[in-house]
Every structure is written in structure tokens, then in C-alpha cells.
Amino acid sequence: MTPVMHHSLRLSNLDSLPVSLRRYATPAASGSFRDLERLVANLSRWHDNSQFTRCLPVFYAALDPVKLSTDSPIESDAMNNAFLSLHALRKLERKHRAVFCQLWPRIWLWIAFFDTHHPEYIIDFERTPMCLVLVEILSSFTSNDAIEELVYQTVGVRAIIMEAWLLTNHSHFEDPEGHASFSKLCDVLHDIPVDNPAHFDEILDAVDGVKGVVRLVIGSIFKLYDIKDPSLSPTTLNCLTGIMAFLGNLGNKPVFCPALVAAGGASVLTTVAAASIRSSSDDLEDLNDRQYFVLLCIEALHSIIPCYRTMQTSVAAGLVRLMIYGITFPPGDDYRGVDSYRHVLTQALPASTVYHSVLLALRDELPVVDNVRETQAFKKWDMYDDWVAFEALACDRIKFMEEIERNEQTLKACTNTDCGIILEKANFKRCSHCRNAYYCSVDCQKTDWRRGDHRTACRVALLSDLANKDLTPRNLSFMRKLLHHDINAENSVLKLPTSSHYNFQALALESTVNPLVTVVDYRKGHPSAYITDANSARAEDLHKQINWDDHIARAARSGGRIELHLIRAQHGYSDNSERLLMMPQYSESPAVHQGLLDILRRDDGVANWEAEVAKLFSRCEGILKVH
Incomplete structure (x- = not known):
């Protein structure tokens, strides 16, 4: 059964337009490009959006898929009308969500057409690339489940949004218009669902794979975050939040982790999250926004910091401060990111204290808790016991580390099983090849080699050493x-x-x-x-x-x-x-x-x-x- 046309799309609405607009709207609805140009120009002078709503039938008619043809001349009125109408529809507002559902099939067909067949298509009146037009239209309808379901079941939408991201990532943020486009893009990124492998593959194919996604994420953060001026404005925070939510929507799959680590993700994500804390205000809405952003960052971090080098980097960049910031979180586990936060505090951080380099970073960072230790908020924190357990373990390991550093005496045993004498390490010589076997004398080394022990084990020991080459001798x-x-x-x-x-x-x-x-x-x-x-x-x-x-x-x-x-x-x-x-x-x-x-x-x-x-x-x- 054919759905009933929404009343806002009926041509009869043009009769209620003022004469100054109706004189252009009527011929424009019949296909006159010059009249459509004049109509759009006149609409831009009206502050009352109701006149734009009354003109929706004109744009709806211009986007009739019957007029869509790859054989049409590039600069035909039909092509120009569709192109200009898509640009005009950027003025759609949230109140238009009902009519948008009927507009969407036509919007998508023409956007996909221009993007595929004429990606460089522009007219004097409008020069915005079609991928950004799509983003601006969608940005008015974020956080609307019905519209998101309609839009994101459409194959190809995610690819064009990624194209828009690539384009804006190469623009200059000093340009106010460019920054506004990027802000709208981040609003759209925040809500992109990735519900199945096809969605995931569509995104990756559009940006040259996993490394391409990571380059976009880290590159955009660098553009938004100025280390010389680390305060995060609400607009900047909103953009960063959209990017981190998008990364989380991808599922934090292990396939992203090596690329994220290689791009410096542990340091970058921890640093910007810590900056959002320093920029915090007393405004409740602002506090909620910053809490949400911190949790999104931890959600991304918790997949990569089980590797001790990234944990060391993250701790040095402010991870402990992010954990303590948890005292401001509302109690409970029913909000995004809190499971990852709890996992970092109760498992990833404690487990990392087996590594000397992580303990060095913790020794420098743990004193930050002294500033809040006696506050009521800290003592009433619902993760207080988890923090105390972690801190006690870390302090014990740091104390042990300092004790063995004061007493550097190390005992070793001769690797030759016929000997096995235990002496100070200085009395032994190591195998010059694998560096893993210790011998008290040349005779012991020869014996161990002749018996076949080290002859067969030396190469394997070297390979094992290479497998753990990320572990320093210390x-x-x-x-x-x-x-x-x-x-x-x-x-x-x-x-x-x-x-x-x-x-x-x-x-x-x-x-x-x-x-x-x-x-x-x-x-x-x-x-x-x-x-x-x-x-x-x-x-x-x-x-x-x-x-x-x-x-x-x-x-x-x-x-x-x-x-x-x-x-x-x-x-x-x-x-x-x-x-x-x-x-x-x-x-x-x-x-x-x-x-x-x-x-x-x-x-x-x-x-x-x-x-x-x-x-x-x-x-x-x-x-x-x-x-």
C-alpha cells in the first residue's frame, strides 16, 4: 500500500506563501532552475523558518527519481534543480523529522548519484561537496532512533560520511565554516550504529582499512586539541566526544589495537581525557559531558593498556587522575563506559604492577590521590574499596622494587645441569649467542654444548627471547x-x-x-x-x-x-x-x-x-x- 503523502509535501502549500516567494515557487515546482535559484536566495532572507517548510513541495518535486539519469546532460535544469534542492534541505530542523522520513529516499538517491557519477559537481550558487551536504542534513536528526534506523539501514551512507570526514580532516579549522561543518560531522559520527560485519567493512573500505580509521581519529584529535592551550571549550569537547563515541561504536575490536598503539593512542587519549578534567566547571551539564567523555576515552583505552608499554605510557599521561575522577561519577553500572572503567581499576592496573617500568610511572603518579584522600566524596566513592586494594598492591610492589634497587646483588646458577653451582652473577659468563645461559667456566659451557642441551636449545632460546623482546632486561x-x-x-x-x-x-x-x-x-x-x-x-x-x-x-x-x-x-x-x-x-x-x-x-x-x-x-x- 502506497504511504499517504505528508501534508507538508503537497503542492497546495505553495498557495499560502507570500507573493514575493510564490512567484518563484510555482514555476520552480514545474522545473524552472532560474526560479528555484531566486526562491532559495529569497528564503535565506527570511528568519521565519515556516516559509521554508511551505516550500518543501518544491524541493520534493525537484528530487523526483524519475528525473535521475546518468544520460542527462551534466548541466541540465533537472540536475541543477536536484543539486540546489539538496543544498536547500540543509535547513531542515528536528521539527521536520516526520516529513524527513518521506524525503529520505529521494535525498539518498540523488546524493548517491552525485557522489558516484559527478563528485566534483558544483554550481555558482553552491559549492559545498555532496558528502558534507549529507552530513549537514543528518546532523539535524541525531539521537532519533526511528530516523537512525531508516538512514543507517541504507547501504552506502557510512561510506559517504567517512568521505566527509576525510575531507574535513584536511580542512583548516581556522575557517569558522570549516569548524562548524566538523562539529556537525562529529554529531553524526556519535550516533552511527555498527551492528554487523557489513557495516564495519563499509567503514573500513571507505578509509583504506583499520589504519585509515585510526589516522582519522588521532588526526582529528590533534586538530582539535592544542597542547599549548589545553583547555577544552564545550564545542571542542562535543567534537571529541563524537569521535570517541564513534570509535566505541566500532566495538573496540582487537584488530584496531595495534594501529591505535602505533599511532600513539595511549598517550593521546589519556592526555585529552585528563585535559577535560582540568577544564571542568561547576555547571552540572558541563560536568556530565566531561564525565561521559572521560568514560568514552577509558572505554577505548581499556583494550590497549593490558600491554605493559601502553599502560606505562597511559599512567605517565594521567591515567591515575582519570581513575580518581571516578569519585564524581554517579553510582551504579547502568551507563556507558563504566564497565571498562571498573575493569581498568580492578584488573588492568593491578595486573600491570608486575612490570618494573609501570611501577616507576605509578610511583610518580600515585601522590595525586593525596589531594582528595580526606574528602567525603572520596570516602563515599562506590569504588573506594577497589581503589584501596589497588593502591595497597601498587605501594607494596613499589616498596619491593626500591628494596631490590638498594641491594643489587643477584645470584645465578650454572646452566650446566651437572654443575648447578650458585654464585653472584658477576662470576658467570653468558652464552654469546642467546645471552640466556650462564656458565661458571669454559668447561661447563663445553660440557653443556656437547651433551646436546644447549646445542639444540640455543636457537630456540634466542627465538623465545625475540618473542619477549618488548620486555627490557630491567x-x-x-x-x-x-x-x-x-x-x-x-x-x-x-x-x-x-x-x-x-x-x-x-x-x-x-x-x-x-x-x-x-x-x-x-x-x-x-x-x-x-x-x-x-x-x-x-x-x-x-x-x-x-x-x-x-x-x-x-x-x-x-x-x-x-x-x-x-x-x-x-x-x-x-x-x-x-x-x-x-x-x-x-x-x-x-x-x-x-x-x-x-x-x-x-x-x-x-x-x-x-x-x-x-x-x-x-x-x-x-x-x-x-x-
């Missing part, structure tokens, strides 16, 4: 010492394994090919440790980060003096991404793992399991051990 050293402290301290995180948790008796029989592994998991900040077997741990190493064959062989030949200790640390762009690091423990005599196996091999071992394991742990405290 970070690796700190993680090794933290692991040693957490396992061997008085309040060790390694809990007594129960006899029923694993079939340890079966493991005792195959310990040479499937040794025990102590796993220390730092992915939630506070470590948790458990003992498992190498086959089970290996099955979880989906990306083959560990050279298991070499470690298992060395542990088997060491007679219990080498224990396999595995670190699981936060790293990567998805929730299940992690960094695995094998940091074997060398001891002067067999320790926990060998002791557990010995208990299991005794006839009465399991019967007195808890007592025997407690004695074992106590006995092992006096054994010299290094990682």
Missing part, C-alpha cells in the same frame, strides 16, 4: 625477583597442594617425562600459585611461548635441583591474552617438587599427606634457591 629481572619473593617468602603464595587435587601418585611414576610445574598467575594483580604437571601446563600454552622440551629435559637431569616455575602475566588485546614466562628455579639441593614426589613414592606418604607436606615446606625454607 623488567625481566624484576619479574624474576618478584616471583622468587612471592614463592619463597614467609607468606608464600604457594599453598599446600591437596592429595586429591591432582593424581600426584600417577605423576610420581612419570616425573622424568612429565615433571611438576609451579604456576604463578599475576593476571589479576595479587598472585595465585598452584602446582600442576608439565603436560597440563603445556596444553594451555596455545601460542607455544615456552620451549617445553628443553626445560623438561633439564629438569629431569638435574636430580630435583631445577624446578619449573611458570609466570602468567597480563599481556595482549583480548581478555584471554597472556604472556607466559618460564623462570626455572635452581637450588643447591632438591627442593619442593622432588620432595612431593618422594612423599608420594612412600607407602605411608599419602596417609599423612598434610603433615608430610608441611614438614617439606619448612625444610625447604633453608635451601639456597635462585631464579
